[in-house]
Amino acid sequence: MSLYQATASAPVNIACIKYWGKRDTKLILPTNSSLSVTLDQDYLKSTTTSRADPSFEKDQLWLNGSEDEIKPGSRLETCIKEMKRLRKQEVEDKDPSAPKLSTMHVRIASYNNFPTAAGLASSASGFAALVSSLAALYALPVSPSTLSLIARQGSGSACRSLFGGFVAWEMGTKADGSDSLAVEVAPQSHWPSLHAIICVVNDAKKGTSSTSGMQRTVETSPLLQHRIKHVVPQRMADISKAILQRDFDSFARITMQDSNQFHAVALDTDPPIFYMNDVSKAIVALVTEYNRIAIEKTGKRKAAYTYDAGPNAVIYVEQENAKEIVDMILQYFPDAAANFKDVFGLYANDAKKGAVIPGFNEAVAHKWEQGVKSIIHTKIGDGPRTLGESESLLGANGMPKTLA
Amino acid sequence: MSLYQATASAPVNIACIKYWGKRDTKLILPTNSSLSVTLDQDYLKSTTTSRADPSFEKDQLWLNGSEDEIKPGSRLETCIKEMKRLRKQEVEDKDPSAPKLSTMHVRIASYNNFPTAAGLASSASGFAALVSSLAALYALPVSPSTLSLIARQGSGSACRSLFGGFVAWEMGTKADGSDSLAVEVAPQSHWPSLHAIICVVNDAKKGTSSTSGMQRTVETSPLLQHRIKHVVPQRMADISKAILQRDFDSFARITMQDSNQFHAVALDTDPPIFYMNDVSKAIVALVTEYNRIAIEKTGKRKAAYTYDAGPNAVIYVEQENAKEIVDMILQYFPDAAANFKDVFGLYANDAKKGAVIPGFNEAVAHKWEQGVKSIIHTKIGDGPRTLGESESLLGANGMPKTLA
Numbered sequence: 016m017s018l019y020q021a022t023a024s025a026p027v028n029i030a031c032i033k034y035w036g037k038r039d040t041k042l043i044l045p046t047n048s049s050l051s052v053t054l055d056q057d058y059l060k061s062t063t064t065s066r067a068d069p070s071f072e073k074d075q076l077w078l079n080g081s082e083d084e085i086k087p088g089s090r091l092e093t094c095i096k097e098m099k100r101l102r103k104q105e106v107e108d109k110d111p112s113a114p115k116l117s118t119m120h121v122r123i124a125s126y127n128n129f130p131t132a133a134g135l136a137s138s139a140s141g142f143a144a145l146v147s148s149l150a151a152l153y154a155l156p157v158s159p160s161t162l163s164l165i166a167r168q169g170s171g172s173a174c175r176s177l178f179g180g181f182v183a184w185e186m187g188t189k190a191d192g193s194d195s196l197a198v199e200v201a202p203q204s205h206w207p208s209l210h211a212i213i214c215v216v217n218d219a220k221k222g223t224s225s226t227s228g229m230q231r232t233v234e235t236s237p238l239l240q241h242r243i244k245h246v247v248p249q250r251m252a253d254i255s256k257a258i259l260q261r262d263f264d265s266f267a268r269i270t271m272q273d274s275n276q277f278h279a280v281a282l283d284t285d286p287p288i289f290y291m292n293d294v295s296k297a298i299v300a301l302v303t304e305y306n307r308i309a310i311e312k313t314g315k316r317k318a319a320y321t322y323d324a325g326p327n328a329v330i331y332v333e334q335e336n337a338k339e340i341v342d343m344i345l346q347y348f349p350d351a352a353a354n355f356k357d358v359f360g361l362y363a364n365d366a367k368k369g370a371v372i373p374g375f376n377e378a379v380a381h382k383w384e385q386g387v388k389s390i391i392h393t394k395i396g397d398g399p400r401t402l403g404e405s406e407s408l409l410g411a412n413g414m415p416k417t418l419a
Numbered sequence: 420m421s422l423y424q425a426t427a428s429a430p431v432n433i434a435c436i437k438y439w440g441k442r443d444t445k446l447i448l449p450t451n452s453s454l455s456v457t458l459d460q461d462y463l464k465s466t467t468t469s470r471a472d473p474s475f476e477k478d479q480l481w482l483n484g485s486e487d488e489i490k491p492g493s494r495l496e497t498c499i500k501e502m503k504r505l506r507k508q509e510v511e512d513k514d515p516s517a518p519k520l521s522t523m524h525v526r527i528a529s530y531n532n533f534p535t536a537a538g539l540a541s542s543a544s545g546f547a548a549l550v551s552s553l554a555a556l557y558a559l560p561v562s563p564s565t566l567s568l569i570a571r572q573g574s575g576s577a578c579r580s581l582f583g584g585f586v587a588w589e590m591g592t593k594a595d596g597s598d599s600l601a602v603e604v605a606p607q608s609h610w611p612s613l614h615a616i617i618c619v620v621n622d623a624k625k626g627t628s629s630t631s632g633m634q635r636t637v638e639t640s641p642l643l644q645h646r647i648k649h650v651v652p653q654r655m656a657d658i659s660k661a662i663l664q665r666d667f668d669s670f671a672r673i674t675m676q677d678s679n680q681f682h683a684v685a686l687d688t689d690p691p692i693f694y695m696n697d698v699s700k701a702i703v704a705l706v707t708e709y710n711r712i713a714i715e716k717t718g719k720r721k722a723a724y725t726y727d728a729g730p731n732a733v734i735y736v737e738q739e740n741a742k743e744i745v746d747m748i749l750q751y752f753p754d755a756a757a758n759f760k761d762v763f764g765l766y767a768n769d770a771k772k773g774a775v776i777p778g779f780n781e782a783v784a785h786k787w788e789q790g791v792k793s794i795i796h797t798k799i800g801d802g803p804r805t806l807g808e809s810e811s812l813l814g815a816n817g818m819p820k821t822l823a
Contacts, residue, residue, distance in 0.1 A: 238683060241645035268689070275691045279642060279683040285672070286707040287679045293697045303690040 019116055020066040021151035022406045025143035025399040026056040027135065028175045028182060029211065029329045031270040031321060032250055033277035035225075036233045036243065042192040043090075043171045046233060047247040050183045050200065050254055051175045052331065054211055055396030058358070061140035063125040063148040064408040071120035077415040078125050078141075094145060094169040095121065101165070102153035116153055123148070124408035124415040135213070136225075136323065142169030143176030147399035159398060163197035179203040179397035181258045183251065200255050203397050208334040210359075213391040214344055214351070216294045216326040223288045225324040228281065235285040242280055247273075263333055267306070267319030270331060274321040281324075290324050294348075294387065297380040298328040301343055304379045308372060337361065337392065344390060345369035347382050354389030361392070423520055424470040425555030426810045429547035429803040430460040431539065432579045432586060433615065433733045435674040435725060436654055437681035439629075440637045440647065446596040447494075447575045450637060451651040454587045454604065454658055455579045456735065458615055459800030462762070465544035467529040467552040468812040475524035481819040482529050482545075498549060498573040499525065505569070506557035520557055527552070528812035528819040539617070540629075540727065546573030547580030551803035563802060567601035583607040583801035585662045587655065604659050607801050612738040614763075617795040618748055618755070620698045620730040627692045629728040632685065639689040646684055651677075667737055671710070671723030674735065678725040694728050698752075698791065701784040702732040705747055708783045712776060741765065741796065748794060749773035751786050758793030765796070 028051035036046035074095055076083050085091050103117040125144060127137045146166040150157070163174035167184075175182040180202040187195030223231075232239050250269055257265035281288040291299075302320045309317040318340055319331040332340050338361040345352050346369025355367060371377060410416045432455035440450035478499055480487050489495050507521040529548060531541045550570040554561070567578035571588075578599075579586040584606040591599035627635075636643050654673055661669035685692040695703075706724045713721040722744055723735040736744050742765040749756050750773025759771060775781060814820045 237650045238642045238645060238680065238687075241642060241649075245645075246641045272687075272689055275689070276642065276687050279687040282686060283642075283676075283680050283683040285676055285679070287703060289700050289703075292700075296693050296696075299691060299693075 017114070018066070019068065019114065019119070019152060020064060020407065020409065021148050022062065022064040022402040022404075022408065023144055023147035023151050023399050024056055024060045024062040024402060025140045025147050025176050026179065026396045027054045027059045027140045028052065028172065029054060029321060030172065030175070030323070031254055031266070032247060032273050033323075034171055034184065035229045035277050035280060036239060037171070037229065039190075039192065040230065042195075043167050044192050044195050045171060045184065045186050046239070047243045048184060048186040048251050049172070049175070050181065050251060051172070052181055052209065052211070053176065053179045053203070053396050053398065055393045056400070057396070058391065058393040059129055059135065059140070061125060061127050061137060061144040062402070062406065062408060063123060063141075063144035065121050065123045065145070065148040065152045066409050066413065067116045067119040067121050067152060068413065069119050071122055071413070074120050074123075076123040076125065079127060080415055080417065090169045094142060094165055095149070097165045097168065098146065098149040098153060101155055101157065105155055105157060106153060121149070121152075122409060122413055126408055135215075135327070136172075138170035139172040139176045142166045142173035143399055145169065146173075146177070147401070151401045160196045160198055164193065164195070167192070167195060167197075177398060180205060180395060183255065201258050203395050206258070206261050206395060209395040210332050210334050210337045211393050211395070212330040212332060212337060212340050212344070213393065214298055214328040214330065214348075214387045215389045215391065216292065216328065217385055217388050218292060218326045222290050222325060228284070228288045228324065231288065232280050232284040236280050236283040238283045239280045242276060246276065263317070264315035267316040267331065270319040270321050271302075278322060290326060291322055292326045294383060295322055295326045295328060297347065297383065297386065298330075298344070300379040301347060302330060304376055305339070305343060305372065308374050311374075334359075334394070339372055341390060341392065342370040343372075343375075344387060346371050347380055348387035349382070350385050351387040351390050355392070357392070359392055421518070422470070423472065423518065423523070423556060424468060424811065424813065425552050426466065426468040426806040426808075426812065427548055427551035427555050427803050428460055428464045428466040428806060429544045429551050429580050430457045430583065430800050431463045431544045432457045432576065433725060434576065434579070434727070435658055435670070436651060436677050437727075438575055438588065439633045439681050439684060440643060441575070441633065443594075443596065444634065446599075447571050448596050448599050449575060449588065449590045450643070451647045452588060452590040452655050453576070453579070454585065454655060455576070456585055456613065456615070457580065457583045457607070457800050457802065459797050460804070461800070462795065462797040463533055463539065463544070465529060465531050465541060465548040466806070466810065466812060467527060467545075467548035469525050469527045469549070469552040469556045470813050470817065471520045471523040471525050471556060472817065473523050475526055475817070478524050478527075480527040480529065483531060484819055484821065494573045498546060498569055499553070501569045501572065502550065502553040502557060505559055505561065509559055509561060510557060525553070525556075526813060526817055530812055539619075539731070540576075542574035543576040543580045546570045546577035547803055549573065550577075550581070551805070555805045564600045564602055568597065568599070571596070571599060571601075581802060584609060584799060587659065605662050607799050610662070610665050610799060613799040614736050614738050614741045615797050615799070616734040616736060616741060616744050616748070617797065618702055618732040618734070618752070618791045619793045619795065620696065620732065621789055621792050622696060622730045626694050626729060632688070632692045632728065635692065636684050636688040640684050640687040642687045643684045646680060650680065667721070668719035671720040671735065674723040674725050675706075682726060694730060695726050696730045698787060699726055699730045699732060701751065701787065701790065702734075702748070704783040705751060706734060708780055709743070709747060709776065712778050715778075738763075738798070743776055745794060745796065746772075746774040747776075748791060750775050751784055752791035753786070754789050755791040755794050759796070761796070763796055
């Protein structure tokens with residue numbers, strides 16, 4: 016008897032044009048389009064193994080080794096149901112000899128390799144890996160955009176993790192959500208020198224969840240409507256063009272403006288939502304000063320910060336400038352050196368020591384103790400990968416393997 | 420020979436609908452109307468003595484005992500010139516026997532009684548006191564609204580310090596600014612129980628000046644235009660109505676929403692401007708939690724925070740609830756007790772100790788050491804006052820007196 020099983024991994028994505036607000040909370044249809052960069056899954060990824068077996072008595076899922084209940088009506092249940100529906104419609108109905116996997120229960124084991132307490136959202140990579148592993152298990156002859164329609168219903172931004180490189184989530188206009196999907200703007204290979212420096216920031220308390228926060232913004236922020244209608248459409252067009260032209264300066268400008276505008280509409284919410292803290296703001300000040308010097312010299316920006324629903328900074332930079340950014344962060348947050356894995360060999364055998372570029376006004380921020388917990392240096396990456404049998408997270412006994 | 424001299428004092432005002440953006444930087448014409456509460460000048464005020472004398476060889480001004488140069492083309496020079504013009508037009512041209520004070524130079528001494536390093540803007544009360552003292556010196560038969568046209572050219576928000584109580588600065592539409600003036604919405608006596616608790620917040624660094632910051636917002640924030648055209652006009656109408664009805668709940672809601680929106684458009688500026696820090700945000704969380712309980716019990720808010728171009732919080736509250744607010748601030752910022760002058764006798768002979776109301780979720784913020792430097796408890800106040808000879812800041816020798 017065959018073992019029906021597949022394993023896939025999926026990457027994290029970080030938005031440049033932010034998703035904030037749903038027009039349909041059940042189908043997860045956004046109030047505006049968004050655009051992201053997919054990060055290299057060699058460093059940050061979710062891996063998921065899905066197995067179908069006639070002996071399974073119910074659908075079950077384990078996340079990082081602990082069982083997560085699949086509640087009726089939950090987003091998780093919706094995704095699994097939709098994938099089974101696609102299996103039946105696209106495979107079994109067309110080929111009567113295909114095994115009836117859509118009628119079997121599944122066991123799913125998922126694992127995030129993120130550094131402990133990194134405070135990085137895992138729902139995007141998690142749902143993308145789930146959908147990708149089920150798509151492989153079911154041998155679905157469908158495009159990543161079609162899969163993105165289902166991942167979107169798990170977690171909105173998950174739809175963007177179905178592609179590598181630069182990805183747009185087109186908001187769509189249909190009530191059933193069938194045109195609210197992810198498309199590739201440019202593949203990883205278009206701009207392989209794009210790096211990301213993630214500064215994991217210490218935070219005293221957990222902020223408002225993005226799910227509840229964004230709907231409060233939709234309900235109470237007068238500014239959000241203007242953003243949706245009059246700002247985002249132009250920014251989507253402008254940043255897509257900047258990406259296609261590898262115009263880092265425009266890419267950086269729009270990315271920073273849109274990060275700031277997302278946090279502005281969060282603040283315009285009643286009661287207000289704050290995600291950036293004083294450390295986040297210090298990093299904004301550092302990148303602004305770094306760019307000031309770059310603009311003075313060449314007329315162009317060299318770095319772009321962006322902040323999601325938390326205090327962590329992601330700084331996009333061309334590979335050749337990555338060391339200057341890490342140097343700068345270490346100068347102001349020296350404690351971070353202990354938690355910085357220098358995967359690109361910036362420091363070779365040198366001490367991981369801070370520095371700023373010539374002309375830098377060091378007074379734009381003060382030095383912090385324990386402001387930045389860790390630095391993750393990564394780069395633009397590819398989309399979901401189907402992995403071999405050896406990578407399976409489920410053991411022969413149908414239970415999750417214990418990972419070291 | 421007569422001594423031509425007058426002394427006046429003027430209050431601080433704190434905006435509920437914020438002024439942020441000029442449509443004319445020379446005339447100081449705003450992009451939107453604003454509305455403020457005048458604070459009691461028994462606690463916070465600027466006092467100014469103006470003297471005209473044929474022996475003076477130039478106009479001179481001393482601020483807190485140090486001479487401030489009156490630069491050609493400066494806002495200070497404009498105000499003095501405009502006041503002399505009014506003297507000539509309204510008095511000397513109509514009454515040939517009136518002394519020709521408009522032709523004499525003036526000496527002006529001004530003094531702010533603000534607690535040292537309170538970080539409170541003094542330009543509003545300062546220019547209001549300057550204009551008021553010159554108006555008294557020149558015996559101008561003009562209304563406070565007319566004087567507000569001149570104070571506005573010294574510092575925009577100064578025009579609102581020409582009245583007590585609740586004051587609107589109507590943006591006007593004329594290019595010459597002749598209809599951009601302050602009007603009284605309601606006098607102090609309309610709502611005498613309105614108190615203000617000012618939390619002076621420690622700040623590591625000086626933020627962007629409001630003069631340069633607001634123009635950067637005008638030039639770069641896409642959201643500001645929406646605020647100006649579509650949000651502020653309705654809020655001006657709504658908060659005026661709330662004030663006239665002494666509807667604290669609506670007054671509080673609109674005040675907090677507009678403070679947040681001002682900081683939102685500052686954040687939407689490129690590069691972004693941040694005025695609130697983590698302490699400011701902790702106070703927002705405390706007031707939000709305090710109001711949550713009030714709303715649960717009575718459906719109405721009991722406190723309203725507002726933040727200007729800095730981290731200090733001003734909390735409006737009805738007198739009967741003032742102690743609960745000070746208690747709450749002292750609970751989270753116990754160091755502030757040492758710099759809290761209990762002018763309303765909230766604690767009588769009791770220790771100034773923190774407390775929160777029943778049901779308060781204490782986890783909404785953590786306790787801070789030295790987050791709040793001092794607490795100033797004050798209340799709604801009256802407009803500029805003309806003071807007696809004994810209050811003069813200029814000595815018989817025509818030089819500023821040394822104040823203790």
